Amino acid sequence: MAALTPVFSACSGVQSALDPAGEESGQVARLFWLMIAGGLPIWAFVVALSLYASRWKLEPLREDTAARVIFWGGVVLPVTVLAALLAYALWLMPSLRPFAGSDDATLRIEITGRQFWWHVVYKRPNGVRVVSANEIRLPVGERVEFALTSDDMIHSFWIPALGGKMDLIPGRQNRLSLRATKVGTYRGQCAEFCGTSHALMAFPAIVMEGAAFETWLNARSRPSSGVHAPGTGRALFERNRCGSCHRIAGTQWQSTAGPDLSHVGSRLTIGAGQLASGSEALASFVADAGAVKAGAHMPANSHLSAAELTEIATWLKGLQ
Amino acid sequence: MRHPLPPEIESLWTLFTAPVVWALHFLACYVTAAIFCAKPGLLGNDFFALRTLIAGITLLSLAMIVVAALLAWRQWGFGTGDPPHDDPTRRDRLLFQGYATLLLSGLSFVAVIFTALPAVFLTECLR
Known part of the structure; x- marks a missing residue:
């Protein structure tokens, strides 16, 4: 149990996809646990079967029994399980990557990746534009749309606690939409190797109450x-x-x-x-x-x- | 007994019919989806038209694979003999090929359905 402590402690914290604080990451976590729940019994069954075959039942099966085992265990079962998992993952896809319409998202954040930092521009529907860097703040419960691009290498924008990752590609604008559900400070990380300090290209992602976020953004729209x-x-x-x-x-x-x-x-x-x-x-x-x-x-x-x-x-x- | 199936051909090529249909179906799905997503509204069509097209070619592919499977089943003697068909005789060679073709048809049938499955769930292509 002591040996497993580091493994389990990695399941929580500011940068864990298994400790979700957003709608999209919640679905990723559910998919993960579903895969575990589905995979473990299959693994146990296969191990038990091979133990049975190698330790206890040492003489071969009757030919028609063997054919039945192969047909049901080797054809029907895997096809059914794979079809179900594939259908579930595909069904999940549109909600994992929700694209907010221009009227749905209350806030749009443009992010440009540079070696090894993030250029951040907050844009409100009323035209207010706030420039910042290396830190992202979001209002809780609101859909935020990210427009992602890069000026040099391919980078990848990932806040595991809030959602899946999306690449920043030079000359192209990728979109990502997130809805945070829990106030707190999380950590984002560049998830595509982009040079010497790729691993040091991170940022805090702070989810705030709506009113506090408004106050914060208003203050940032004026010079210090x-x-x-x-x-x-x-x-x-x-x-x-x-x-x-x-x-x-x-x-x-x-x-x-x-x-x-x-x-x-x-x-x-x-x-x-x-x-x-x-x-x-x-x-x-x-x-x-x-x-x-x-x-x-x-x-x-x-x-x-x-x-x-x-x-x-x-x-x-x-x-x- | 007259059979609705065409006369039996003795060729190794029949073995590959179903995988070839699977490959062509895969290409057709991915190429049309890629072109449609790069050029939205191509020839005045929406995403629903693309999904209908994929449904159409999927049904056509499945039908072709079923026919290939029926021919293979016949070549296998409608399952009268049990595998492995490993005697060095002409009869066993034919039966083995029929059996292998039947199994490949089954694999291709499932693969074609898996290839088309995204079109059931994805309702739009946004860039």
Whole structure:
């Protein structure tokens, strides 16, 4: 039993398809348990049969009995079981991949995969557009439609606790629709090998109450007040040309070559799910992003002193 | 006794009739579905027309496989002799081929149904 503990503990947690927090993942989990429930008796039956044949019943069956066993056990049973499983899986398919009509989904999130981070744009039906990165927030109980594409490699967008995965393919837009059913913080992960730091391309997925989500999104549609915070952080950000890749709402920096930093201070993680957010994490990432994430396109800033890094990190953390 | 089936042909090719029907049916289903999904509304047809077409070719394929199975059953002597038919005689060669063809027809029959099954459940093709 002790040996099985790690196996069972993997069934729950922030990144488990067996601990569903969404309608689609609930169906995936049900399909999994159904397969187990269907497969285990068949496995036990086959093992019992081979034990019977090899240990207890050592003389051969009568020819007509053998023919009957082959016909029922080798033809009729597998065909029936496979037909039933195939029909169930096919019947499930449309609801595993529900495509929300434009009036059905209350929120549309556009996600672009980049080595090794996620560009995120929230779009409301009223035209409001909020740019973010490396974190996804969803209102509970509402259907959210994702439009997925990539700028470089094929990536794959997967929040196991909420639903199945869908590839992000350059030059193509794939759609995925999810309805979260439980408030909480989950973890998403790139599920298609995309380079050195593929395994480090993750993101927190936060399911919030509808009202809290509205408040959050409204706040994110305005520039952070931290932009004008006192200190030398902003000047250092400018002098080191961080703005040629990073966008910060309410400033002259509007490039989307790197992750949007408009409200980076309020995110749960830094480096697409790698470090728990905080000034220290920000400072270490700014100093050498490649040390946290091999192959990251952001250059190291080894010329900056510890004090300068702290200034920049403090200013970024203030972008709430 | 006059039989409605055509006269018996002695050729190894009859063995492959059912799998060939299965392969053609597979191609027809996948190619028409792929073209339809890449070009929605092709020639003014909707997805229901595609499903009807797949149902049609499926019934046709199943009918062809049933005919192949009947011919094989006849070649096998309508099940009068038991396998394995492994004597080095012309009769056993014919019976063995008939039996193998009958089994292949059964496999192809099930496979054609499995190939067509998605069209029963999928009601649209969205990109």
